[in-house]
Amino acid sequence: MTDLRYPLHAAAREGRHDDLKSLLLCGLHDVNEATFELVRPLHEACFCGQYECAALLIEHGANVNLSNIDGGTALCDACCNGNLKIIELLLNSGANVNPPFLMTTPVHEAVFRDNWKCLELLSKHGALLDKNDCHYGTPLHVAAYKGYIKSAEALLKAGASPNVSKTHQTPLHEAARSQDLPLVHMLLEHGADVYARDSQGCTARQLVPCSTSLCKLYLQEWERTPKTLRFHCRMVIRRAVDVKKLKCPMQLNLPKILVRFLQFE
Structure with a gap:
């Protein structure tokens, strides 16, 4: 259903390029008009993967760095969707790859949806990979918590640290808790500290719930072997x-x- 209060937003969200163009040319609508949650038409186009609408909005002066009420920019929304063309469009149009944030970052948003190709693109443009969000920690914490091995690999290869902690908990603690052996192996190979302790004084091995788990045995062997x-x-x-x-x-x-x-x- 078309939103009569915000016709630009609706056209951008639904990919109605011609209607969006007509609305912009009539001169009655601000290309950066915000809803009560500070969502702009460009946010809608990027979140829904509407490349042509996003390009049209930018052509008509949309500010690529405006944030919504949670601090998310159009780049965050594009990373949610995973559309690489839109991400490149935004970055080439001056989008800040490391915007000031309240809740999350573009890198976090990409990891939440396991959009690992987006991570490679963001890292090439200088994205900071070790920032903590207000919930999970670093993007690598998110990948470990979700079990997204492709995203974890992309982050580690791009230089993300496996030892940045969130309340003394590292990505290795997250992976061990879920007994994700391939992810545990990858983190250790990339330098994760097997002896690091969380806020309760536990190492990753001590967080593995099953005493006979292959994951626990692997961590134990890693601790003992030079x-x-x-x-x-x-x-x-x-x-x-x-x-x-x-x-x-x-x-x-x-x-x-x-x-x-x-x-x-």
């Missing part, structure tokens, strides 16, 4: 280089074999 020189070399080099540039090794002047090693390939 790490190889190969493992330590990879960690030291990854800390020394800008891992965001590993997708473009020419920027780092590194041999391809070393890049593959650093990217766990």
